[in-house]
Amino acid sequence: MPVQVLEESYEKVTVVFEGFPRVYVNSIRRASMSLVPVMAIDDVVILENTSSFYDEVIAHRLGLIPLKTPLEKYLIPSECDCKSALGCPKCRVLFVLDAEATDKVRDVLSAELVSEDEEVKPVSPNIPIIKLAPGQKIKLEAYAKLGRGKSHSKWQATSAAVLRSYPLVALNESCNNCGMCVSACTKDVFSIRNGKLKVDNPLNCNLCFECLESCQAEPKGINVKEDEDKFILTIESSxxxxxxxxxxxxxxEVIKLVDDVIDKFSGEVLPVEKEK
Ligand code: SF4
Ligand code: SF4
Ligand SMILES: [Zn+2]
Structure with missing residues (x-):
């Protein structure tokens, strides 16, 4: 099977690619970080701010709050025909924040951002925005838009995207079950059970080769190498x-880039110029 899912949750997916060149899988990894669009607050109109925070600090904090993104519902502003700086309902979502502290100091949390679209909202209600002292107030409008990580990290859909080699760990007959490799390995790849060395978690291996260094058997009691035809890609969502x-x-996104190149060069092939 060329693509196999090793583990999957909402936040994280780990996939093994077999038979794909490393550079192809790496282009998917890079696209996941820099090209996949995601919503983030981009414009903030401060209507009232009597807090101790500068307007710019509040706008910056709002921009870094990760937002749930129904991708199919909205257009990237540069691809929308409105061409308006504040966008239109097809390319932006309005949030309103109206918070006040009355008798004691309090935190203003992301849950207080009221969105005009139920599907576009902070991923957690407990992200602190600012602190207000008694009598202080903040009132603002914020506009979230789709963007790409290559423009600003607030638009990065991933919190991590890692490509690693597929490890192959095997035992040899020369192993005397001394257990030195068990303590040398920090990834819990091995254990000794009933006096015998076992390979428990071969995919944990990061190919550091400390186990081979520690093994005194001749030839080495284990073989560790990378499978040159397989790669493990892990993507974590923000x-x-x-x-x-x-x-x-x-x-x-990678296919789109390749299609653009094909479109550009799919016209008539020009004749070779004759040498003068
Ligand atoms: S190469 Fe490193 S991570 Fe892999 S099994 Fe050996 S010690 Fe553990
Ligand atoms: S592989 Fe080497 S270090 Fe590990 S148990 Fe066998 S002989 Fe000992
Ligand atoms: Zn628009």
């Missing part, structure tokens, strides 16, 4: 979309 959706979108 919360806006399921990790699986980010992976699929990343592949689509």
């Amino acid at each position: 919360g806006g979309m399921a990790a699986r959706e980010i992976l699929v979108q990343a592949v689509k």
